[in-house]
Amino acid sequence: MSSFHRLWQKAAASESQRRQKFLKSEDIFRKSAFMIIQEMLKLNVQTAELTKVLVDEILHSIFFLGIICKPSYPPEIIVNDTKMLGKLREKFPRPFEFYSSQLPQRSPFSCVLDMIVTQAEDKENENQIKQKLQEFIRQLSLGNEKPLVSSTICVSQIPNSVRYYGVSMSSKGANPGRIMVAASCLETWDSCVADAVMTYYPPPSNRTSSFDGTLQLEGHVTCQAFRISDGIELPPCKSCKELFGLETTDISKWAYGNCAEAESLSNLFKKEEEVKMNVQPTSENYTEENRRTAVADVQRYLKQMLHEVQFNWDKNFYVPQ
Template sequence: MAARPNMTREEEFLIQEHPFITNAFLIICEMLDMNTPPSGESTALVDEILHSIFFLGKVQSPRFTPEEIINDKDMFDYLKATFPQPFELYSSQLPKRSPFSYVLDMVVRLIGQENEFRIIQRLQELINQLEGGRKKPLVSSTICVSKTPNSDRYYGVSMSTTGCHPGRIMVAASCLSIYWDSYVAGAVMTYYPTKEKKSYFDGTLQLPQQVRCEAFNLSDGRVKAPCISCGNLFGLTNSAGAEWDYGNCAEAESLSNLFKNVREVREQARPRSVTCTVQNRERAEQSVREVLQGVLRCERFRWDDHFYTVP
């Protein structure tokens, strides 16, 4: 590892043993193993997760460089030669989503979209190897499955970030980068960044009754009832318990993937408020962008106004 200037041997050891470093390195190794033999889509997932992890290393506390995250010179040199863009752009461009989302996509591609139990089991096997106690860095706590009686299953995971600023950054990025379906992004932007609904814009949705949208705790596999936030955003019934930060839950990504692939359901769930106009949405987007820019300034991150894209 390239030591920071004036770093003591004890400080260097603490960095090497930090759960963020440990988990990041293992996740990268797992992604490389799952990308065998390499293919276009899976290789792109490796490329993007590197950028997402490096970015979070730059804005979280304590901060970590790519050299500190990949504490193996041969592996570092290989990754930098094979995936040069994440190393070049992690300090200027924003990722479109948080790291564990890429892990989910890779597992779904390997195991098959309909093998719900095995997908959850495989993610749990990986999580059990990671460190950090109840809130493990870079790890999602929840997975959601969405489908209609006649559709495939579509998955999503909760934001794999720790701390207020990284979470706010990633939710805003998922909205503004068009990674999330525009209806899902509009629903989240109705509340972002607080838990208070905007007076001038209501992009919330009402999910059709025939849609299954079910979340599970990734630590033990138990069903998780929708929280108050998901009830407000998507009309999910039996919502109870906490009102988590809007956009943090796995339901957002899962429903976004469903809407992208099942247009009929997307149209049935569309926002219906009279305040959901093009002009009001643009105002909401600008509000989200301004909050995002403010958070990035707090983290001393100079954003070039682009979201990371694999060439």
């Protein structure tokens, strides 16, 4: 055998292994999606009328992320049980109707968190909330790779207030993550959090504004993240320090808006008006005109990302019912 043929066979074998590894990784997405849906349906039995909207929302969010995967996973592939698929279509028709045209407002695991908090006997018992999330993840039995599953939870609070929870982004892949951050800035997060994130997002090459909406939390506001798998406290990353003024010596830097702190603080600001008023940005670049430009940048970048994943958006965000 010539050296050329040996090299060709080696390259072909390497490509075959790469493809098998890729397909195995992508199939974990399908398995994870199906198991999360199953577990949410089980939980929903306990509080059907109260939490049905969360099942509706997570179905749409998962179906959307499935369709923009490469290879894509339409609902009938994710829910590969004909009987179950039929029942879901009957009880939750709207996710099937709009997953290929409307954007979700948040990533799937945020719905899981809301389900667990809603059903908790004591919503202020954060250890119970964290334990329930751990149990939920263990039920999935997915090993080390867990697409659609958040890795961290954050708890924010001021003295004598309730606790406000949030989880990290639970989308798989770079473009889906960027899309969900953009959707959260435009539609979901409180304006204080959205403004802080839009200071750095989209990346510099896609920004036309010097907008600065970063903020400084007051000392009496606690904002603590934990690893869901074992409950260990996690320091804020450098990105969260830049966005929210959180004290840290950690040098790691996650993509802006992906950390659990964003959702947790957003939930706090939506309810604690006085706290929100006291953390308003003070930069001279924090102007209404600059903010409009920043929003336009995010909208333009979102459309670019959707074009790259070949999603035909009808300009609407999905409203669960």
